[in-house]
Amino acid sequence: MLNLVKMELYRLFHSTSTWILFFFTIVAVVFTVVMTKIDVSRTEPEIEKETEQTEGQEIDFAFGFFSETKEEWADGEVRFSELLGSELASGIFLILVTIFVSFFVHAEQKNGYLKNIAGQLPGRWLLALSKLAALLVWGVCMFSLLTVTMAAAGSVCFGRALVLDSARKLFAVLGGQFLLHMAFAALLLFLCTLSGSAALSITVGLLIACKVTALLYSLTDRMMKSVFGRETFDSGRYAIEMNITKYMYATEREEIVPMLLSAGVILAAAVSLTAVVLQKRDVK
Numbered sequence: 495m496l497n498l499v500k501m502e503l504y505r506l507f508h509s510t511s512t513w514i515l516f517f518f519t520i521v522a523v524v525f526t527v528v529m530t531k532i533d534v535s536r537t538e539p540e541i542e543k544e545t546e547q548t549e550g551q552e553i554d555f556a557f558g559f560f561s562e563t564k565e566e567w568a569d570g571e572v573r574f575s576e577l578l579g580s581e582l583a584s585g586i587f588l589i590l591v592t593i594f595v596s597f598f599v600h601a602e603q604k605n606g607y608l609k610n611i612a613g614q615l616p617g618r619w620l621l622a623l624s625k626l627a628a629l630l631v632w633g634v635c636m637f638s639l640l641t642v643t644m645a646a647a648g649s650v651c652f653g654r655a656l657v658l659d660s661a662r663k664l665f666a667v668l669g670g671q672f673l674l675h676m677a678f679a680a681l682l683l684f685l686c687t688l689s690g691s692a693a694l695s696i697t698v699g700l701l702i703a704c705k706v707t708a709l710l711y712s713l714t715d716r717m718m719k720s721v722f723g724r725e726t727f728d729s730g731r732y733a734i735e736m737n738i739t740k741y742m743y744a745t746e747r748e749e750i751v752p753m754l755l756s757a758g759v760i761l762a763a764a765v766s767l768t769a770v771v772l773q774k775r776d777v778k
């Protein structure tokens with residue numbers, strides 16, 4: 495197993511796509527911070543109007559990407575954990591996860607790596623665990639790069655207004671979002687392994703990242719309401735992309751724990767299904 499992980503990590507750090515995605519992570523962070531600075535520079539009445547639209551933690555899941563500009567930021571103080579949480583909640587980094595996972599997993603199927611190594615293993619399901627290990631390492635690198643770049647870009651854009659608050663809050667934001675993003679990566683790992691193509695995982699990943707799936711959740715809720723009469727049924731409550739957005743607004747343990755538990759269940763289920771596919775299906 496250790497040798498499998500070493501091979502995956504070797505392939506990870508010797509893959510061109512890895513370094514290209516790291517570069518685009520830096521570009522995406524700088525872009526989002528600059529756009530946030532532009533939003534904060536608006537006149538105060540405009541900011542107050544936008545704040546009223548999201549008051550009470552009611553989130554409008556419009557298609558695409560958005561990040562919240564807090565009213566307090568216009569008063570001259572921007573907390574780094576809030577800035578980081580806002581950019582992660584926007585969902586834009588799900589695109590980077592989608593592209594990386596799809597190309598990284600599909601590359602081994604296309605170049606024959608999987609076929610060559612699978613014949614030497616008594617249990618091909620171990621490949622799912624080694625891939626998960628590689629994705630987790632990539633995720634740690636991406637989140638570390640994201641945090642450092644955002645701190646640098648935030649210092650340039652906001653200057654002394656950027657305040658580094660408690661390390662506990664910072665790690666809470668990073669830890670929760672890391673688990674949610676890695677659950678999303680594990681789901682794409684399963685889809686790419688199942689289909690043998692990057693097309694399915696990229697398509698599904700982009701649809702989820704753009705929150706087009708909100709339509710599906712809405713239709714499901716209406717159907718459940720009409721069939722069972724359940725007014726409070728919320729099928730999107732445990733959806734990864736919805737929780738990534740809502741995590742920034744969650745302040746109570748009762749809100750956060752279900753999000754993280756659902757992410758853990760999705761991650762474990764996706765990896766388990768990937769292991770079953772690798773073990774049962776003939777390697778071509």
